[in-house]
Amino acid sequence: MIHYDYFSRKKLSVQSSWSEDWDLLLSSWDNSARVKTCYELATAKRKLWLVHPEYGIAGDQLPAQEYFSIAGDEAEGIQALLLKIEELGVDFKAARIAVDITGMLRPHIALLTRFLQIKGCRKFDAIYAEPTSYPDRENTKFTSGDVIEVREVIGFEGHNRVSQDREVLIVAPGFDDVLLREIVSHKERAERIQIFGLPSLQPDMYQHNVLKALGVDTPLPEETKGVRHFASAFDPFAMATELSSIVSGYRMRSAATRFYVAPLATKPQMLGAALFYLTECQHGMLSILYPISSSHVPGPSVGISRAWLFKIDFDLCDSLGRRSQAIHA
Incomplete structure (x- = not known):
């Protein structure tokens, strides 16, 4: 990893x-x-x-x-x-x-x-x-229209081959359970891994996140070993590291695995997934999936609690990418 x-x-x-x-x-x-x-x-x-x-x-x-x-x-x-x-x-x-x-x-x-x-x-x-808070708590909606389609994000499609490869869906569930249901339905036969935002943006948001995912894609506590993972909700680099760990673990056991990553939670987690793809997966069998909605809710949050600056360095991406290739060679 x-x-x-x-x-x-x-x-x-x-x-x-x-x-x-x-x-x-x-x-x-x-x-x-x-x-x-x-x-x-x-x-x-x-x-x-x-x-x-x-x-x-x-x-x-x-x-x-x-x-x-x-x-x-x-x-x-x-x-x-x-x-x-x-x-x-x-x-x-x-x-x-x-x-x-x-x-x-x-x-x-x-x-x-x-x-x-x-x-x-x-x-x-x-x-x-x-944000300081979401007034509707776990019932906050970020999309307001129908899901038009579930598809790979353009430029992050990955490679396919005609085979019986094992499929793994790595999903970061957010508050919007409609989007989560669409993703799970789209890849219903895939093995599912979850990444929850922890630490969360606010102390109560992790509980809200789990409540919305419960019944859609969240197993019972005794069934979560190896299935539920965690990455900081506000840090793209933590998300990229967790994805690298999960994917590397599968690749060590079998190279014949097709991965789909669905970052439905925070914006930094989507940025982290993009960095992971660009660094380690541009020529691999991994895609970023997203449910495309016809309309979105503008500004459902209240206030501003903290602001972060993340320095995206593509030279560093290239260096880490070469290290990844050497590890998996």
Whole structure:
């Protein structure tokens, strides 16, 4: 397995402006206090709001500052965004870029990470702000429309082969049990592994998470050995490390295993899954799955408790990737 603790992270103040001086800040508008606070505290030469039509935000509630609409699926939306950034004169290889993933849709988080790497960006900073609470607790909904399809996130499809490979679904269940049911139904014959967010964003959120998963994909306590795993809900590097541990364990026993990862919980866990894929699985039999919904609930949280900065270093990804290949050679 590979440890991703080599990556740097730090806590940011939610009371005063940040010392980082970025060339470009990208932040997705969901009209919540979390994204507004981070936008104001960040120091950047240029700031660009991203508007996801899936949030259904009315025109009079859109940001007063410059924004760009992310239309289509994640590939169409992110490709159009990259063209917009190039039109702004940003050099991906040299610019200091920050991405606030707090309000961004999960498939877009993964694909933007991959496209930044393809564009020659060697480093970027990811920001995530934790909520104070969700008023509806375990009944909080993050999607409001029908699930259109369950599919692999574009750019994270993995490789298939005609065989009777063992299938393993690694799911990080969130509060939205509808999404969890769709994923479990889609891969009902696969062996299932769970990764719960612990430590959670707030002390009570782990219990809420388990309550929503209970009856869908959560075995009884006496049946959880080897099935239930844990990774910090706010740390993408902890998620990547846990995925590496799980997948490596299976590969040591049998190479004929097809993996599906479904990060349904926090945004940092999706970022962690993307980093794991880009570092260890680009040419392997592992995919990131996600239930695509027609609409999402904008800003269901209240307040902001903490903010984090995660330094994504693609040179370090390359180095860890070579180590992983040597281990499994």
